[in-house]
Amino acid sequence: MKATQARKKDVSELHHSDVGARLRALRIGQRLSVNELAMRAGVSAGTVSQVERNKANPSVRILERLRQALSVPLTALLEEDDAVSDPVAGDFVRKADERPLFDVGKHGMQKELLSPHGDHDLKMMIILLPAGAGSDEVLVGVGEKAGLVLEGTVVLHVGDRRAVLRAGDSFQFKSTVPHSVRNESGEMARVLWIMNTLPPVVHL
Numbered sequence: 001m002k003a004t005q006a007r008k009k010d011v012s013e014l015h016h017s018d019v020g021a022r023l024r025a026l027r028i029g030q031r032l033s034v035n036e037l038a039m040r041a042g043v044s045a046g047t048v049s050q051v052e053r054n055k056a057n058p059s060v061r062i063l064e065r066l067r068q069a070l071s072v073p074l075t076a077l078l079e080e081d082d083a084v085s086d087p088v089a090g091d092f093v094r095k096a097d098e099r100p101l102f103d104v105g106k107h108g109m110q111k112e113l114l115s116p117h118g119d120h121d122l123k124m125m126i127i128l129l130p131a132g133a134g135s136d137e138v139l140v141g142v143g144e145k146a147g148l149v150l151e152g153t154v155v156l157h158v159g160d161r162r163a164v165l166r167a168g169d170s171f172q173f174k175s176t177v178p179h180s181v182r183n184e185s186g187e188m189a190r191v192l193w194i195m196n197t198l199p200p201v202v203h204l
Contacts, residue, residue, distance in 0.1 A: 017078040017100040019063070020054040026070050026077070027052075040069035057103040060111075064139055073119035078102060091118045099126075107133040111193075122196045127181070129154060129189040134182025139175070143197040146172035152189030155182050 027037050027048075034052075038045040043065055050056035051066070058066070067074050078100035086093065099112045107130070114124035129152070148170045156163045156171055158179045165171065173179065175197045183189040 017102040018054070019058065019077055019102055020052045022077050022079075023048075023066060024052040026072060030070060037066070037069055041065040042069075057105055059105055059135075061139055074123065075100070075113065075115070075117045075119075078113055079117065092116050105133075105135075109133045109135070114192075122194065124192070124194050126150070127191045127193050129181070129183035129191065131183060131186045131188070135180050138179060139195070139197050140178060141175055141197040143175045143195065144172060145175045145179070145193070145195040145197070146170070147194055148192040150190040150192055152183065152187050153185045154189050154191060155184050157181075 027034070032040070034048050035045050038048045041048070041062075043062060047056070047058075047062065048066075051058050051062070063074065063077060067077055070076070086095070094114055094116045099114060101110055101112050103110055109130070110128040112126040112128070114126060115122070149165045149167050151167050153164065153166050156165055156179070158171075158173045159177045163171070175195060181191065
């Protein structure tokens, strides 16, 4: 109980990323209109507008399309360049109290970015899945995904296989296979998620 309370306190103290403001600043900095960015990213202009105004929580699939269209790393959408407190270790270390936290999708799912600032092929994050939440859209591409259930119980679908994973269970699979993760329990679940998905990315 005490550990759970401590974890909730830690999450509440994380920096909640203003994805909308960062996206708008990057778009304007590259002198792109909403329609031009939407066309480059292969999403609707309404989607770009809603994300910029923080009226919608983009999926990782949408974030990936937007950051590729802008030719920036994922961290550029989650934090300012000067957000790194240590300029020497900033490109290979992420301090615990400097993890960007962002909302994903419509069901309260959140992600904490663990990867250091900058562009990295390997990405690490912690996924927080409230009861009933799950991934509606995932990235599928050449590479692998892996992880460890830190807390709670989740259901992992990989292709036509289904696995119920509890705290301490780990997994790894080719990311070319369609997959999803969902919390079908009544308690919060936390999953360490690691992925190395290389472009081109096939969007589901």
